Amino acid sequence: MKFSIQVSEGPYNHEASVTAINFVKAAVEAGHEIFRVFFYHDGVNNGTRFTTPPQDDINIQKTWSELAEAHNIDLVVCVAAAQRRGIVDEGEQQRNKIDGNNIAPGFRISGLGQLIEAGIESDRLVVFGD
Amino acid sequence: MSDAKKFMYINRKAPYGTVYAWESLEVVLIGAAFEQDVSVAFVDDGVYQLMKGQDTTEVGIKNFSPTYSALGDYDVNKIYIEKESLEARGLTLDDLQHLVWEDEDEDWAEKDSIRVVTSAELATLFDEHDVVLSF
Amino acid sequence: MSILHTVNKSAYERDTLESCVRLAAKGGSVLLIEDGVYSAMSGGIKSSVIENAKGNLSFYVLGPDIKARGLDEGRLIDGIKVVDYKGFVELTVNNDKVSAWL
Numbered sequence: 001m002k003f004s005i006q007v008s009e010g011p012y013n014h015e016a017s018v019t020a021i022n023f024v025k026a027a028v029e030a031g032h033e034i035f036r037v038f039f040y041h042d043g044v045n046n047g048t049r050f051t052t053p054p055q056d057d058i059n060i061q062k063t064w065s066e067l068a069e070a071h072n073i074d075l076v077v078c079v080a081a082a083q084r085r086g087i088v089d090e091g092e093q094q095r096n097k098i099d100g101n102n103i104a105p106g107f108r109i110s111g112l113g114q115l116i117e118a119g120i121e122s123d124r125l126v127v128f129g130d
Numbered sequence: 131m132s133d134a135k136k137f138m139y140i141n142r143k144a145p146y147g148t149v150y151a152w153e154s155l156e157v158v159l160i161g162a163a164f165e166q167d168v169s170v171a172f173v174d175d176g177v178y179q180l181m182k183g184q185d186t187t188e189v190g191i192k193n194f195s196p197t198y199s200a201l202g203d204y205d206v207n208k209i210y211i212e213k214e215s216l217e218a219r220g221l222t223l224d225d226l227q228h229l230v231w232e233d234e235d236e237d238w239a240e241k242d243s244i245r246v247v248t249s250a251e252l253a254t255l256f257d258e259h260d261v262v263l264s265f
Numbered sequence: 266m267s268i269l270h271t272v273n274k275s276a277y278e279r280d281t282l283e284s285c286v287r288l289a290a291k292g293g294s295v296l297l298i299e300d301g302v303y304s305a306m307s308g309g310i311k312s313s314v315i316e317n318a319k320g321n322l323s324f325y326v327l328g329p330d331i332k333a334r335g336l337d338e339g340r341l342i343d344g345i346k347v348v349d350y351k352g353f354v355e356l357t358v359n360n361d362k363v364s365a366w367l
Contacts, residue, residue: 120166
């Protein structure tokens, strides 16, 4: 089956992102395809590369980047939510004249249409939030 | 793209205390552009999103409640409100915005978008949709 | 069509489980995840939410979240099945869609 996931909360504050990671791992192991993981609301905060969590705990952002690379998963951060919360890639940096960018490897910033498309193209859309 | 799917957006949160009401409305509006069959349900504290007379001036944040009246223009005209949620909160339809749409098949006659439904009817509606998005 | 409902908060904290059960058509499945697993324990004042709904809905609880919280599987409400993440995925495949109660 083709799955898409929506992650609605940021790392650490809520368990949502970790549950989503574990769901994605299990789905891939079972032979399913992950079409897209869409980060919305505070979920966009999973996409910053500037986190340095303690070594004895899961590195949520890095885990997403590694999963994306290992299984060719499309990680999309909603542009409207990202602009409100300060997740920036090079394109947004130039467009909005910000003095830096912080997007993590494997993540890209795009519009809400990507979530709708994920709902249309996938067999299952699973939402993890608060 | 595949055949049109039936999308059901379920709103259960009050406005302003959290961002979900506003950011979910943004999804509904963007989703309307994709020509899918869209329904929106307001349940539990979600019914508060449609209260008339919202004035956020003194709080200093954006009052997005006028945006709901644009739903009809975006062909989002199946808006379900759970009767039990309204009654539990001592509310009636009169407390809420009157949302309408214009039916081009009937000479642009103005029609009500809001349908008050029971829990049982809403449960059946959820079952009949292909994609359920919750906020 | 059947729905897999997910509930991630304790019934003692939030009313999402009660709303879910009120709005879930007969034949659906409910999976308790994250803090939602507390609702699966027997002997609490909210246990009746599940007890009264068991006839219409199938209840599941995510094992890793039970273990994380130090809860005893032996004290779950009768009839609730424990699944792992693999089982979670299977539940999403075996139902037509997923509805998250947040």
